[in-house]
Amino acid sequence: MSDQPQSEIRNYLLSKKLPIDVLMEVEDHFVTQINELQNHEQQDFNQAFDKTKNSWQNELKPYWNGSLSLEDVSDFMRKVRKENEISNLQFALKWSVLPLIMIFTGLLLFDAEKFGIFTISILIAMEIAVFINYLHHYQDFKLVKKYPNYTLTWHQHSIFIFIIILSPTINIFERFLNSPEKYQNLLLLKGNISEFIFTLLPILLLIFGSLFSYSSQKNYLRQIQKVKPYLKHLKLSN
Structure with a gap:
């Protein structure tokens, strides 16, 4: 994957406030999913990126789950x-x-x-x-x-x-x-x-x-x- 798409993925994940070691693993998953969509479904990068973001939306969405901590945290980060x-x-x-x-x-x-x-x-x-x-x-x-x-x-x-x-x-x-x-x-x-x-x-x-x-x-x-x-x-x- 070229630098520009990689940068877009990175900036998107940085906006989710993930710890960097976790972000690196998630980024690898994003790249793999996007490459598979581009290769097997003939989608361009933007289409594949949007579809990948949607597939991770629930896991990466921060929210308060009613616990003593008032911090908004995603299910993925809680795990x-x-x-x-x-x-x-x-x-x-x-x-x-x-x-x-x-x-x-x-x-x-x-x-x-x-x-x-x-x-x-x-x-x-x-x-x-x-x-x-x-x-x-x-x-x-x-x-x-x-x-x-x-x-x-x-x-x-x-x-x-x-x-x-x-x-x-x-x-x-x-x-x-x-x-x-x-x-x-x-x-x-x-x-x-x-x-x-x-x-x-x-x-x-x-x-x-x-x-x-x-x-x-x-x-x-x-x-x-x-x-x-x-x-x-x-x-x-x-």
């Missing part, structure tokens, strides 16, 4: 978003088991003070690991700022979760440093169940949030390598 979230959730659920096993092992092996330090060390290490990964690939992550008018990949919305959870992280550290015996006893179920839950929940939030953020970063880096050749078609921010 993509759900798949991305499930991927990150599965990663976080799978790997959160390891730090939890370590924490509950420390609960049985150490006295209160050592247990507090041990738990804090695990949680800090997880936060630092995600932050180091961000710094190591900073040139790739900063592309989001260079192209603020576009969503390069849906994963970019979750790469900073590890920063958002810093506040509960600090709260957890203060608890374990100031009252290690109290929280060790609570985690040993030497208290009521509600206190155990409210003690465990912030720890789970930090572990899960760090892993979810890391998974998003990992998936972003994979997708951004596909997107980079396409950036020449996008407008830089002023």
